[in-house]
Amino acid sequence: MPCLKRFDLLIEAFADIAPKHPDWTLRIYGAGPEKGPLQQLIDKHGLGAQAALLGVVSPIEPEFGKASVVASASNAESFGMTLVEAMRCGVPVVSTNCPLGPAEIIRDGVDGRLVPVGDRQALSTALADLIADEPGRRRMGRAARRAARRAAHRYDPERIVDTYEDLFAELATTRKTRARQRSKARSRALAARLVRRLGGR
Template structure:
């Protein structure tokens, strides 16, 4: 079977890129897999690409690229939704290349990985192929105007796949899409190559983009309370972002310069998580929680805010990690101290986390997708009828509204 993924760019760094490469590699065991990168912004991908995967870039936006000389590259896209936050990177050239590629695509399955790209898929994707939209964010994070656009286009697809069951339930309740299968399949994370954490290092780690929504400021505040009781423990925060300078100042103001550090970007992150004994997540919201799974795959328990939507579907509170209220530094500090104070509890949770994390293995997730492919193929015609029945009913109603006045006039 031929499977094609459509991605914003495979050449950068990010959770969607990682999980797409993980899934594509797992599917390559039994299928012919291509990743189509809408944009190419560097010579080689940052992450390793399985050699069995074909990578096809559509528009090269590197500084000396001939594509930048094309007049269409200077005209804004007419297809990609302007409420998708990557809109400014798309042009009429991207529209044309996407349409040309998809019209000629001979894949059996085509999977889009972000909202604007899923609109391309709905507009231009081959009708003979099964067309699937992945949602790596959440319905309620999208602007309302974007959801209005998506509702119109997603009706023409075969499935919408979210990363959490909670988000799938939101899509089912807020987007009426007859004939479109809406379900949750988690992101995949491979087992790291090195040994898991033994739980002895006096290190709390955290990772992600240094942005306000990740609430590293709250984590630093909570760790101040931890450091007061356990001064031999340290906090390491991995990542980069606009909040870097503010967080550095906060560390200095809290007197934690020797206890907390901003470590920069490290990829892959698992080797660093394996050097820690606890990983902390303080986010206000998570569409899934890749950091949580990456830590668990290293045998490290995670203390996370119980934020919408992912953590509660990954962590079993008190068994393989802890869930605490959102925006509550006291509760976050207390949960960290609970694990720091009890070596056996921390190590037991770490072992449980490692065991539970195996459900996110790429091979397991790939089998879930293969099951979905088979189900969609078997129900193609019945779902087409479900999709078209409202349209047929509406056309019939409009026809009857036109015919009835004519009959009345003839009777009179």
């Protein structure tokens, strides 16, 4: 089964820029059956001194705080809370514009970068641009922290629960009205069918 997180793509993209930036490192966090193949890919590109698979780390925020850029090469995200956590630490994020999340969180060029899914060249270019632009990284980092605060408020669990409770209360209140409307619609449809039948005689 292919890895939706696409750490392989991230390694490939980093391999494109690593020779020009030997003082930069790629740290990959997480666990799974892809560890062996990913290490082989790191070795294949001669990135042993610049890339490392560090396993699961919890909490992850202190690691984000050490980073200059956080990258996500995923094909899909359930929402992208990891992106919000990184941005909350004042770190710009480079992410694929995959479904369900990144484009709702990141404003391209303002608090991070969005690149097409599966596009190694676009990913490496976005990373290289941020590596070369320290003032831009800092500016995006400040914007990312502000955006994360807005996202955290928007997706705060208590706020979401309140929204659902309001929705259920409204549905309960309007249930009889909606039932009458459906009944009327069925009656009108039945009447229309009868009229068509009578008219066909």
